[in-house]
Amino acid sequence: MKHSTSPTPSLAPSYASGTGSYYSRGTSPLPPPANHSRDCLSATSKSYKYLRRLLKFNQMDFEFALWQMIYLLIAPQKVYRNFNYRKQTKSQFARDDPAFLVLLLICVCVTSLGFAYVLGLSFWQSISFIFYVVFVDCIFAGCLVATFYWIVTNRYMRSSNLEPDIEWGYAFDVHLNAFFPPLMLLHFIQLFFYNWLISQTWFISRFIGNTFWLLAFCYYVYITFLGYNCIPHLKNTRLLLIPLPIVFLFYLMTMIIGWNVTVSFIMFYKYRLY
Structure with a gap:
């Protein structure tokens, strides 16, 4: 029998579908990458290329990034199919196009301006708020959250140490994906109800305001779970859904004790500015 010294193209579908892996299923005669310095150099090179494209707007696919944003709101599971495709074609899960990040930052700035208007902030206070x-x-907290999930998934959720590491850039992408729906709920839609309804002392005010927060946290946790669940060589990813019942119990507690989370959040923002 004639033996090949490189993986055959037929291996890609089994890897993408989760039924096989280049290193753990014994389908490839090649050993796993052992040169850590090469991996670090590759990650550094990818990060450099990504950051370099941040100012090259003509090379960004804003139409596709907008499609991703829409589907993160209505059908987030469809977004991660593209990440698997990118892994097969470009050997990385993380985005190589910063268009999504650019659009997200624009949304953050625009919604923050609306938030500043509702809070009655001055011009310089609005700039500071943004x-x-x-x-x-968004960015600093996102880096902390991405690093936490990056460590947890690589250390505790890989089915084998021979499997490739989860890229930090992908962990940050998962955070950005999960951050967008809560941003729209809390920084945009909620604003239309705050002054005349949510800021009042009525039960319905507390119910609507706290429900916005419940939906935002559920969105974040669920989209984060989808981001890691789509990677074939990760195990026990359902553990990432553990925060959901905790968040719901916290929601019930706030309703019982009469705590309007949105009003407290607004006061925190004002305290941070003054």
Whole structure:
């Protein structure tokens, strides 16, 4: 029998469908990558290319990024099919096109302006508010969350140490995906109800405001789960859904004790500015 020294093209479908893997199923005669310095260099090179494209708007696919944003709201599971396709064609799960990040930051700035208007902030307070939301709430907090999931998934959820690591860039992409629906709920849709309804002391005000937060957290947890569940060599990804019942119990507690989470959130924003 004639033996090949490289993986055959037929291996790609089994890997993408989750029924096979290049390293753990014994379908490839090649050993797993062992040169860690090469992996780091590759990750650094990919990050450099990604950041370099941030200012090249003519090379970004904004139409596809907008499609992803819409489907993150109505059918988020469809978005991650493209990530699997990218892994097969470009050998990485993480986005190589910063169009989604650019559109997300634009949405953050626009919704923050609306939020600043509702809060009655001055011009410089509005600029400071946008700065906080973009660089602290979105990017800095996103880096912390992405690093947490990156460590957890690589250390505890890989089915084998021979499987490839989860890229940090992909973990950050998952955070950005999960961040968008809560942004729309809390920084945009909620604004239309705040002054005349949510800010009042009525039960219905507390119910609507806290329900917005419940939906936002559920969106974030579920989309995060989808992001890691679509990777074939990760196990026990359902554990990422554990926060859902905790969030629901917290929601019930806020309703019982009469705590309007939205009003507290608004007060926190004002305290951070003054």
